[in-house]
Amino acid sequence: MTSRSVPDKPTLEGLEERWSAVWEEQGTYRFDRSKTREQIYSIDTPPPTVSGSLHVGHVFSFTHTDLVARFWRMRGKEVFYPIGWDDNGLATERRVQNYFGVRCDPTLPYDPDFTPPETPGKHEMPIGRQNFVELCERLTAEDEQVFEAMFRQIGLSADFGMIYTTIHAESRAASQRAFLHNLARGEAYQAEAPTLWDVTFRTAVAQAELEDRDRPGAYHRIRFPGQEPVCIETTRPELLPACVALVAHPGDERYQPLFGSSVRTPIFGVEIPIVAHRLADPTKGTGIAMICTFGDTTDVTWWRELRLPTRAVLGFDGRFVSEPPPGIDTTSARAAYAKIAGATVHTGQQRMVEMLRESGDLESEPKPIIHPVKFYERGEKPLEIVSTRQWYLRNGGRDLPLRERLLERGRELRWHPEFMRARYENWVRGLTGDWLISRQRFFGVAFPLWYPVDTDGNPLWDQPIRPDEAALPIDPSSDTPPRFSAEKRGVPGGFIGDPDVMDTWATSSLTPQIAGGWVRDEDLFARVFPMDLRPQGHDIIRTWLFSTVMRSNAEFDCLPWSDVALSGWILDPDRKKMSKSKGNVVTPADVLEQYGSDAVRYWSARARLGTDAAFDPGQLKIGRRLAIKLLNVGNFVLGFGATEDAGAITEPLDRALLAGLAAVIAEATSAFEAYQHSRALEVTETFFWAFCDDYLELVKERAYGGRGTAQAASARTALATALSVLLRLFAPVLPFVTEEVWSWWQEGSVHRTAWPADDEVRALAGDGDAEALRATSIALSGVRKAKSDAKLSMRTDVASVVVRGPQRLIDLVQLAAPDLRAAGRVGELTFANGAEELRVDVTL
């Protein structure tokens, strides 16, 4: 861009559109891959879920990242700053279902002529898997346009030519490759085991995706007949047919005589043992609990450690299976089970309670309680536990050396803020099992495996067939494994493809590999990996951060990045978390429209990392005001025809200004280096307002030339130098307005200009003492106060002023006496040593 003259009436309107276009055209933020690893600052950017709505939280946290990127770019680093979209996974599936009114039925064939209904019908239309995936791809492509437009609007200095998506072929290839490596090294394995299961989505879920929700329930006291009848309390009486034992604490004297004996379940008459286990809590209920397969994760532990039989009753759909489990074989027992077969858990419970009440085995009426129940974070019904074959990745949950290694990685990583490390350690120490990565879903990265089918038509799950890595990505449901022909699919002696997809985090955990070009572009990868920074929200430490560390540790035996920056949450002005259901969501579009991008960025930059911030229109106004002020100051300073080499800086006040500015540069720089952008902004902003209100007023007349050419030149050079430095210090926070002002007098983009160097400015300041400006400002304030108290205009002439104070300060103010006289319109200005603090006596 070329230098232009200063406009008559500067305005913020239209800056976003203009400069976004220029940056795109000039390639201002384009990544130069010829640079070496040492010259590069690489960022593992978070790919937002495009199927979610845009939120001011996005603006907030992505601005934090951009501040870092812009700072390091100006420090001379080539910044690797890709943008990604997370489009694979359940969020997209749900959005597609709602948007088009369809659902995926993988048994249906592909229909090449399929077009979705104009408007979603009352009932979801079943469509084949490939048609469904195509709709997912179509809708995410649209969503991604919206996200990209917003990211450009807020001025992210990413290279939009390096966009990656998690469902793209290259991502799928990377994900499948990493999995195959995990498999080869023994880090991935499959197991048939009780699994947390979401009955709505009909998929297994991982520990990291769980959340507790308080739900109403009730204690049911049930009597188990036997030589010695035993009473238990349960919130899940419907699982009585799944009961395999009763359990009490080994030290519980009430039940010690019963250990080793057995009782029969009421209604079903199944004989079950009474066993002891340390996890049984004598203080809960009656102190003895029934173990069912499976009511909760403790049941699983008991079942496994006590080697109990399995009596599963719930199916994948969350309903009671049609056939009773083993052990229920008497006519009456089967008749009782028939009453709940096919029922939902809810209905089953009602019927079970009726039966118990009739049989007299319900000791007392249910006691209602509110208790925490495990849910899949996206689910609507409580999780059940069903036994299924799934793939797992070792994550230290069952492996002490690996856990220690991953904890060590957490200590190696530099956390901003530091205290967030505790969340990582908490999570790793609390892992109860390996990472379940298979999902019984459709829009995701397929497991790159097939299984032989034996001559009886049974899949040989433990003999997976792997593809050639060069062929990745593959889709086992349509691609054919090596040494097989396509007709052999699903027939005895043939093969079948793995039907599952991977947990979306299994792909997201590879963002450094995906964005950095692992295998696909090893030259690039060597220049950017391991990366410098992972920016992200603190809510996904247990998922994204942990899993990325884990994958990098496995594949490369190193951390994926040296630093992690955690942004806080955005709360509404009442400090409640914004959510759609609360109706308190502020949309970025409205805010950006109303206040402008720089103002919104200012608001973001004011918040420290790791700290939740309330959405605050007040802060946005201040940001907008700051941006306008920069325009006006730029306009004013450049109106003097000022340039940075107009003449030597000789006047003490000018030198004082630059001495103070040098200190601000030093502080802002070290703050940015320490990922404390809010501190950098604060010191810059404070200095800037003092520059406007005091320094500018003090030197205005001199700069106009009222007291000689050399004196004017000194002021003009200082003004221009300060403007240049301040624009650069503000550039990361306010990229649009700083670029605008910069363009009035400088060549090239401010964003590709060197970050100011404090030693250079200090050299210009010479013997300047920053204290001189502060002291003179205090004296000026005294004069202003006198006028203000007298309710007079600041233009009013003052007869005489006496400045009193300690000699050291008097000496400093005296150096700027002519400037002080001019700014205060003071007739006679005298000085007197004496007072402890600087003060002025004004005679109007």
Added chain:
RNA sequence: GGGCGCGUAGCUCAGCGGUAGAGCACUCGCCUUACAAGCGAGGGGUCGCAGGUUCGACACCUGCCGCGCCCACCA
């Protein structure tokens, strides 16, 4: 139950061993030729509570109280 963070002016927050800070809001003024979407001045806080360390504590230690978040095997 365990962990982490926070509690400073009406609001949003900074500060962090040496006499309480900013912005907003509020009050009183000012058309002052960069800016009235501006400028000047002012009022306002026993820094959650209680102990302790110290010459000195808003800051460090201990214990409480309150709020928020994370985690937990929640019959």
